[in-house]
Every structure is written in structure tokens, then in C-alpha cells.
Amino acid sequence: MTTLLVIAKEPVPGRVKTRLTPHYSPEQAAALAEAALADTLDAVLRCPAERHVLVLDGRPGPWLPPGFDVVPQVAGGLDERLAAAFGACRGPALLVGMDTPQVTPALLAPALEGTGRADAWLGPAADGGFWALGLTRPDPELLRGVPMSTPQTGRVQYERLAGAGLSVRLLPQLRDVDTPADAEEVARLVPGSRFAAAVAHCAPGAAA
Structure with missing residues (x-):
């Protein structure tokens, strides 16, 4: 069965979702990040998998439900951190981030059920990145060197997979x-x- 990975950052004010400020305070931005992460973990935990793994930058908090193995992120850029996460998997793996709290088990099901129908699955994000990546045979070199957090990240990652001779299928596009x-x-x-x-x-004017 597939290993399900969530890569995330501990929701600490000033360290997460800094682009939400100044509309939201750093504390509010961290609260939104924590809620998004909690919703994501809940959705992932409801998916069948051999292991559910949180690849975490920081320390676990009360937002972490039982059922996850927690491993630290390695040092380096996001491509290196993603590569290391896949490199630790022995069989098929599907990775999602913490920026799409609208994710559901139904959205992930094609990648979990379709390992025999494609070598890779990519979930494109509306900003040009990707929110999910599934690999039937995880290979860290498929991620190393891919420029992350750019409007071309999803396209470059797709081309890297296809260029390696992999059959690639797409999951629905989501908004980060x-x-x-x-x-x-x-x-x-x-x-x-x-x-x-x-x-x-x-929200402005909401009761405290």
C-alpha cells in the first residue's frame, strides 16, 4: 500500500503564512495555518495507506491527531526536502502540502487507487505550483533541482517526470x-x- 506524506511547517506566528500579513496579524496567520494543517491531516488520515507520515519543520502540537509517524525535514531547499521525504519510502508514495485544506479523500483516491495505471500523479495548483505528487517508484532525483515556489514549478515538475519516461496523470487543480x-x-x-x-x-469585526 501507499505511504501518505504531508509536508508541513509548525504553525508558529511569524514563521508561517507571512503573505497573509498585514491583512491578518502574525498570530491570526498562524491560526489559519494551523486550521489548514489540521483539516489536511484529517483528510489524509481518512485515506487507506500503509503509513501516514508527517514530514515536519518544527515540533508537533495539539493539532496533530494520532495515527501519524512524525519525521523531521532535512536541511536545504524545498526540492531537497521533498526529495528526502520520497527517498525514505520503500514503495508507492503520495505527498501533499498543508496549503490546501479543501483536500478530501475523494480527491486523493485516483492516485491511491491508480498506481497500476500511471507511474506518477501530479496535482496542479492554481498559482502554477503543485499541491500533490504521487510516485509509484519514488526516486529523489525526480525532484532535486526543480525550482520551487515559482509560477512554473508545476510545469517543470511535470516535464521532469515525463522526461524520465514516466506516465503521468493529473489530479484536479486546487487553489493554495x-x-x-x-x-x-x-x-x-x-x-x-x-x-x-x-x-x-x-475576519475584521469578528467577535474575539
Whole structure:
């Protein structure tokens, strides 16, 4: 069975979601990040997998549910950290980030059920990046050197996979939560989520 990976940063004010400020305070931005991470972990935990692994920059907190193995991120750029996460997997692996709290088991199901139908699965993000990457045979070299956090990241990663002779299938495009507009739009998509509740709580004029 597949190893499910979530790569995340501890939601500490001033260290996460800095692009949400100054619209949100650093503390509010961290609260939104924590809610997004909690929703993501919940969705991933509801997916069948041999292992559920949180690849974490920082320390676990009360937002971490039982059922996850926690491993630290390695040093280096995001490409190196992603490569190391896949390199530690013995079989098929699917990795998601913490920026798409609208993720559901149904969205992940094609990659989890389709390891025999494709060598790789890529979930494109609306900003040009990607929110998910699945590899039937994890190879760290498929990620090393891919420029991360650019409008071309998803395209370059796709070309890297296809250029290695892999069959690649796409998951639905999702919107990352990076800006206040992203946060408000994603909250509208998942009205019953922790994330939507956090956005409502942090809205100007909301009751403390």
C-alpha cells in the first residue's frame, strides 16, 4: 500500500503564512495555518495507506491527531526536502502540502487507487505550483533541482517526470492558501471546516 506524506511547517506566528500579513496579524496567520494543517491531516488520515507520515519543520502540537509517524525535514531547499521525504519510502508514495485544506479523500483516491495505471500523479495548483505528487517508484532525483515556489514549478515538475519516461496523470487543480483572497475563497469552498471557522473568527469585526 501507499505511504501518505504531508509536508508541513509548525504553525508558529511569524514563521508561517507571512503573505497573509498585514491583512491578518502574525498570530491570526498562524491560526489559519494551523486550521489548514489540521483539516489536511484529517483528510489524509481518512485515506487507506500503509503509513501516514508527517514530514515536519518544527515540533508537533495539539493539532496533530494520532495515527501519524512524525519525521523531521532535512536541511536545504524545498526540492531537497521533498526529495528526502520520497527517498525514505520503500514503495508507492503520495505527498501533499498543508496549503490546501479543501483536500478530501475523494480527491486523493485516483492516485491511491491508480498506481497500476500511471507511474506518477501530479496535482496542479492554481498559482502554477503543485499541491500533490504521487510516485509509484519514488526516486529523489525526480525532484532535486526543480525550482520551487515559482509560477512554473508545476510545469517543470511535470516535464521532469515525463522526461524520465514516466506516465503521468493529473489530479484536479486546487487553489493554495497563500494570500488573504486565497483564504477567503478556499473558506467558501469548505464551509464546515476548521479552516472556514478560523477565517470567520479572524475576519475584521469578528467577535474575539
